[in-house]
Amino acid sequence: MKKPTPNEIGQGYDAFTDLLDQLWGENLHHGYWEDASDDVSVKDAADRLTDKLAGLLTIEPGDRLLDLGCGIGEPAIRLATAHKIEIVGVSISGRQVERAHDRAVSAGLADRLSFQLADAMDLPFPEESFDIVWALESLHHMPDRAHVLRQATRVLRPGGRVAIGDFMLQPSADGYEAGAARVNEASKGVLSVIGRDAYLAMIREAGLVPVASEDVSRHTRPSWVKAGERFAALREQAVPHIGEEQFDLTLARFRAFSEEPALGYALLTARKPS
Incomplete structure (x- = not known):
């Protein structure tokens, strides 16, 4: 099956933001x-x-961080x-950007947090404008991870850092x-x-130097089980939006992933050479 386009993913998040709140809560990871x-x-x-x-990062006062796929800002x-x-978050969902902005205002952080509608495949920022690029469980949505990593390298200052959480x-x-x-x-x-080796090679090819790599698969695996339990409890709210067939397919996917030993999770960091 063809991978959804960024526009389709954004539309999906726009349509199901409230449902996702009930499924995942404030964090979409x-x-x-x-x-x-x-x-x-x-x-x-x-x-x-x-x-x-x-x-896994060195975060210094005054750093400017770009959050790729910021969700609702948690x-x-x-x-x-x-x-x-200072943090700039980007999402391809206008609804998420609105929610993230409102939450930053409520938290009293709007002076240092901003969010905007943007595609990580084509970042609207000048070269060397961030100290850190953060991508927590967002790169798997991208049509081309390697391209996004090159975009991250472009907007990072020399010595800048990248933090990734990904499947x-x-x-x-x-x-x-198999x-x-x-x-x-x-x-x-x-x-x-x-x-892992292919991922690290992709990071290097983007012009970055891998720093840390931590396999957290056994620690994150319960997420699939808990997501399945929550999703099953949301049948009445979800079916009118996505239909019985899609609901059952999604629930089966959560359960299959929870039992699949080949599906792991890693935390990675890298830096741009000075």
Whole structure:
């Protein structure tokens, strides 16, 4: 199945923002659980993943950070609360941009947080205008990860840093290709994954130097189970929007991903040479 275009993805987020709020909450990304006995809430686990990625970075007061795929602004608000930095968030969903702006105002952070409608494939920013590019669970939506990474390199100042949280293809007993085929079949083209070595090679080819790489697959996997449980509980609200067939397909996808050993998750950082 053909991967959705950026415009189609943006329209989807516009249409289902309220439903996504009920499914994922303020964060539109996975959570981090220490182990099976960890009973932290979905929101707290998602905040923990934000903190884990931020902890792999050096964030200095006065830094300017670009958040690619900012959602409704929760990671940006959390980062701006913890650090005296300026953040610009971009999304292809106008509805998300509006919500993120309103939330930044409510948080008293509008002087350092701004959000705008923009496509990460064609960033509307001059060269060397950011110290950090942040992409937490957004690159898998992009038609071309490599191109977005080159865009990130372009807008980074020399010595600037990149932080990525993304799905990763894990080695499985029957090999990478078989695992990739299963993930592709379950996602119907929505989710594309590559292995760690291929990802690091892509980062290097974009002109960046890999710094940190942390496999957090076992810590994020519960997100699929919890998303499935929440989604199943939303049948009455969701079906009028997406129909029975799409609802059942999405629920089956969450359940398949929760059991797929080839679908992993990694936190990565890189820097632009000085």
